Amino acid sequence: LSASREQLSARDDLAAQVPSDAELMERLKRGDTQALEPLYERYRGVVYAIGQRHAGRLNADDAEDLCQDVFLTLIKLADRYRPGNTLRGWLCGIAVQKARRLRQGRWFRQGLLSKFYRPKQVPFGAGQVAEQHLDMERILDRLPATSREIVVLCLIEDLDAADVAAALGINVNAVWTRLHRARERIRELLEEADG
Amino acid sequence: VSPACEQTPALLDGRLVGGERAAAEQHARSCERCRPQLEAWKRFSDGYRAQVPPVAKPSVEETRRMMRKARGLAAPVRSARPWVMIAAAAAAAGAIAVVVVGLNRAPQTVPAMAELADGQVVPLVGDTVEGVADRGALLRVGDDRVGVAAHSRVRLLRHDRERVRLRLEAGSVAASVNHRAPGQSFSVESGGFEVTVVGTRFRV
Numbered sequence: 001l002s003a004s005r006e007q008l009s010a011r012d013d014l015a016a017q018v019p020s021d022a023e024l025m026e027r028l029k030r031g032d033t034q035a036l037e038p039l040y041e042r043y044r045g046v047v048y049a050i051g052q053r054h055a056g057r058l059n060a061d062d063a064e065d066l067c068q069d070v071f072l073t074l075i076k077l078a079d080r081y082r083p084g085n086t087l088r089g090w091l092c093g094i095a096v097q098k099a100r101r102l103r104q105g106r107w108f109r110q111g112l113l114s115k116f117y118r119p120k121q122v123p124f125g126a127g128q129v130a131e132q133h134l135d136m137e138r139i140l141d142r143l144p145a146t147s148r149e150i151v152v153l154c155l156i157e158d159l160d161a162a163d164v165a166a167a168l169g170i171n172v173n174a175v176w177t178r179l180h181r182a183r184e185r186i187r188e189l190l191e192e193a194d195g
Numbered sequence: 196v197s198p199a200c201e202q203t204p205a206l207l208d209g210r211l212v213g214g215e216r217a218a219a220e221q222h223a224r225s226c227e228r229c230r231p232q233l234e235a236w237k238r239f240s241d242g243y244r245a246q247v248p249p250v251a252k253p254s255v256e257e258t259r260r261m262m263r264k265a266r267g268l269a270a271p272v273r274s275a276r277p278w279v280m281i282a283a284a285a286a287a288a289g290a291i292a293v294v295v296v297g298l299n300r301a302p303q304t305v306p307a308m309a310e311l312a313d314g315q316v317v318p319l320v321g322d323t324v325e326g327v328a329d330r331g332a333l334l335r336v337g338d339d340r341v342g343v344a345a346h347s348r349v350r351l352l353r354h355d356r357e358r359v360r361l362r363l364e365a366g367s368v369a370a371s372v373n374h375r376a377p378g379q380s381f382s383v384e385s386g387g388f389e390v391t392v393v394g395t396r397f398r399v
Contacts, residue, residue, distance in 0.1 A: 037262055045252070071265070137246060183207060190239065
């Protein structure tokens with residue numbers, strides 16, 4: 001019993017040593033960039049995933065660039081952070097904005113180049129279902145931008161509704177409405193693919 | 196629509212717990228209206244999670260790169276001894292000048308790849324890219340992209356960090372080019388004219 005008490009006490013000591021998001025953001029506001037390191041290690045995964053899945057299939061270098069861009073923006077915007085707000089949701093919001101811009105830039109670029117060069121398209125449809133290789137990312141690509149955002153955010157590390165709402169600057173009820181609409185469209189696309 | 200059907204969206208959102216969740220799940224499995232919704236969402240979310248690999252933790256090197264950039268953003272700290280800073284700045288300027296001169300002497304080569312009509316990407320061994328009938332071709336020089344229209348031919352005359360130079364021998368091309376730093380250029384010459392990039396997208 002005394003051994004487990006010691007373990008619990010050691011765990012509490014460890015928890016007390018780990019600085020909270022609010023403490024780290026306060027240090028960042030004062031110009032202590034070293035505070036960024038634990039934040040980067042804490043949230044880089046979810047930011048990377050948003051870049052990778054929202055902006056399209058980014059290669060590793062582009063995804064890393066996007067991550068760094070998001071965290072450098074965090075330094076510049078640190079003054080605007082209010083303790084009590086979810087930092088995770090706020091960071092996801094910055095990542096979504098940057099990923100949107102990246103996706104739009106690629107869309108313009110592809111639009112121009114596609115007038116000159118059209119790579120061979122892989123057919124989308126019944127053949128793939130029969131082979132059990134239906135590519136869910138391609139289903140995602142066919143969703144409208146608002147639906148794709150909501151699905152990606154909800155499925156990535158199971159972001160909760162409050163974080164998703166903070167990331168997109170909408171209220172929680174709007175999150176559920178958009179998610180419902182996205183699910184309906186996904187069902188239609190799956191039925192279409194099944195033939 | 197039964198009152199139980201109204202719980203199905205909340206079930207799929209993951210908002211229900213305990214007994215409520217179990218009851219809603221039991222209903223959705225047996226209801227003809229709710230079952231397709233449950234199955235489609237499960238099929239998509241399970242399939243998506245299975246296809247997308249989990250994101251690995253950042254490597255030590257990646258975190259270091261990040262922190263170097265972060266420190267570069269930090270406000271400069273005033274020194275108690277300004278002459279030390281001036282001497283350090285002079286030494287740093289000398290070091291930068293040496294590095295720049297070194298780079299100028301030996302410009303590094305930018306990788307050049309050609310994407311063929313069947314989607315295959317191959318390193319550009321020769322210098323000429325031809326746009327195959329109907330589909331054209333794509334030339335990738337570093338981060339820049341050049342769409343080569345069908346029945347067109349373009350020759351890559353030079354490609355290094357300072358300069359990318361193309362000669363259009365037949366047909367037309369569209370280029371999507373990244374911003375150039377001073378001293379760098381991207382140009383396409385054709386029929387005695389040379390087009391040098393001033394924006395980021397252009398056609399010849």
